[in-house]
Structure formats: structure tokens, C-alpha cells
Amino acid sequence: MKILVLHGPNLNLFGRREPHIYGTTTLAEIDARIAALAAELVAEVDTLQSNHEGALIDFLHLHMDRAQGALVNPAGLTQHGVPLHDAIKAMPFPVIEVHMSNIAARETWRAHSIISPAVRGTVQGLGPQSYLAAFRALVEIVRDAGRKAAA
Template identity: 45%
Template structure:
């Protein structure tokens, strides 16, 4: 069976579609999941989803990914800029990580320009809205295929 991909969403992403639509668009988290399912299906991979507003729950999901998934797509929300613990968890499971942001974090407030996740990610996709998740799945699929997984 091909390696599955975990899509991990952090705090406030459960409010997509209604939270600051001028920044994050009107796409809901359910829409994001549908986009991811379609991208994974095209790649012949399975996909699983976790969203939490709690840092520890996200860390637990990362730990549980070891042995269960082949890669992780993560939009850590504000934890991107603050959570060394989440970065350490991602680093500890030895899985390729693609970081996703709906908005271009480098065109926003200066505090958003620092990403702890980027330090352990294969790459980052930012500014393409929900389509960034599909791009991340495509990129991880290629990365896994190159590694024979």
C-alpha cells in the first residue's frame, strides 16, 4: 500500500471560511479536506486529517504519524511562529514535512516571517490559498516516490 499523508492543521483553522476571509479566503476546512482528498487520489495515496487548537494534541498527532503515515502536510497556524515543541516533534518522527500557509506570511506582519516549522520541512508553500495543500501533496508524493515509498 502506498504511503499515506497526514494533513495537520493548527489553531483557528477550524474557522476557515468565516475568519478573516479577506486574508484566508472563504474556503472552509471541509473544502480543504476535499481538495486534499482529490490531490491524494490523483497521486494514488491515502490521506488523513487532524485539526486542533491545542499544541499538545498536534504534537501527539505528529508522534502517532510515525509508522502510520509516510509524510506530513502541516499548516501550524500561529504555532508556526512560536512552537519549538511542535518543530521538535516534526523533527523527531523522521518523516518528510511540507509546510503550508494560505496567505503569504512574508507579506504580512514581521513576527509571521519566522517559521520554526521551516527548519524541519522539506519545503514551504505560502500564498496560494487552499490550493497550497494540493501543491504540498503533489510535492510530497514526488518526494516519496523518489525515495521509493
Template identity: 50%
Template sequence: MKIQPPLSILVLHGPNLNLLGQREPQIYGALSLATIDSRLKAEAALLLVDIVTAQSNHEGVLVDKIHEALGRHQGILINPGAYTHTSVALRDAIAGVGLPAVEVHLSNVYRREEFRHHSYIAPVAVGQISGFGANSYLLGLRALVYHLQEGQGEGKEQGKS
């Protein structure tokens, strides 16, 4: 019997998320990014998966991280921040590597300004979770792990519902 290595998930945090805990806590909550990453690592341990986290305010760095995920990780959990609404480059990178991705947001973007209602990422993600604060990340991680472990055999291909 061949022993499978644990799943590995890349967690990407987009622009301004390094300011969590300070930046508009009434919208984004009082937890720091370090605290969110710590909670994600604890959840990953419970799920028996590995995670690697990264944050950047630079679109190209995020694109490079997505490219580097190919062959290293089995899925991507991403909060693209403001790039959600503007970045065809992130969308194309996710589509290009073909790894299942889950898009997460701390706030419910659909209850906010109209320009936040459009996501370039959603059409290439297997799912999207928003509005649950830091728990959006934990829910997104659980959903992605479930998709990778169980959901693939149920005819749910990336980008199709």
C-alpha cells in the same frame, strides 16, 4: 513481485483553521476547512495516496498526532497556523519522528506582519509553500508525494538544501 501499499500522508491543520470561510476571508479565503479537506482527498485519490486529516487548536494534540504518525504515515503536510512562529514543541516533534514534512500556509506570511516571517517548522521541513490560498495545500501534497516517490534518490535529505 511485492506490491507496495499506497503512501499515507498525515495532514495537520493548526489553530483557528476550523474557522476558515468565516475568519478574515480577505486573508484566508472563503473556503471552509471541510472543503479544503475534500479537495485534498480528491487530489490524494488522483495521486494514488491515502491521507488522514486532523485539526486542533491545542499544541499538545498536534504533537501527539505527529508522534502517532510514526509507523503509520510516510509524510506530514502541516499548516501549523500561529504555532509556526511560536512552537518549538511542534518543531521538535517533526524532527523527532524524522518523517518528511511540508509546511503550508494559505497567505503569503512574508508579506504580512514581521512576526510571521519566522518559522520554527521550516528548518525541519523538506519545503514550504505559502500564498496560494487553498491551493497551497494541494501544491504541498503534490510536492510531498513527489519527494516521497521520486525525490529521495536525488540527495535531498530532510533539513538540507
């Protein structure tokens, strides 16, 4: 099972950017935690961080027939990433939206996600644990689908 993890614009600054909101855990530390969880769950993980929406879309397209699911933290594309929304809708696998902060509890303009209607579910507000909770859920969703298909 291959799970993609996409980190949107400015998330490479985790650990330095607004630590009162995002904490001090770096993106490298988050990716390491995800990789360790993937190994524990016997899943493969492929990650990408980009400050460019097109790179995130290209990554989804590249893995469209090779992955079984994806986590996406769209970051600043959450409110304006129409092309990312459309790419997620085109995927043949489940996608979960992830946010370290609770976007509904921040500025009013952050509360609405145009990505949410394109995904299976959203995990937010748990800091780095948002990624891990979403990864566990996605692996179970994919496994359940496989069991149903085999029955």
C-alpha cells in the same frame, strides 16, 4: 502511501476568519480537495485540525511508523511552537509546511517561522492551492525516495 495533514489553531475557522486574507473556502472544502487529490494520486490521507499543540504532536507520534509524509499548517504555532518543531524534526519522513497566506508579506512578527528549519520545504501564499501544491510535491518526494531505495 499514507500522508498526514495537520491543521493548527483557528484553522477550523477558514471561510469565516479574515476572508480578505484566507478567502472563503472552508476547512472541510480544503480537506475534500485534498482527499480527491489523494485518490487521484493513489495515496491515503489522514487529517487532523486541533487548536491544541499537544494534539498535533500526539497525532504525529501516533503515525510516526505508519505514515510516509506530512503536511503541516502550524497557523499560530508558526512563530512559537517549539514542541511542534521538535516533534517534526523527530519524524522519519518528510514534512512540508503550508500556509494559505504569504506570511512574509504580512505583519513583521509573522514573517519568521520556527517551524521552517524542521521541514523539507514550505508552500505559502497560494490560498487553498498551497495545500494541493504541497501534497503533490510530497507525494513525488516520497515516490522518488522509494524508487531510490528500490534501486
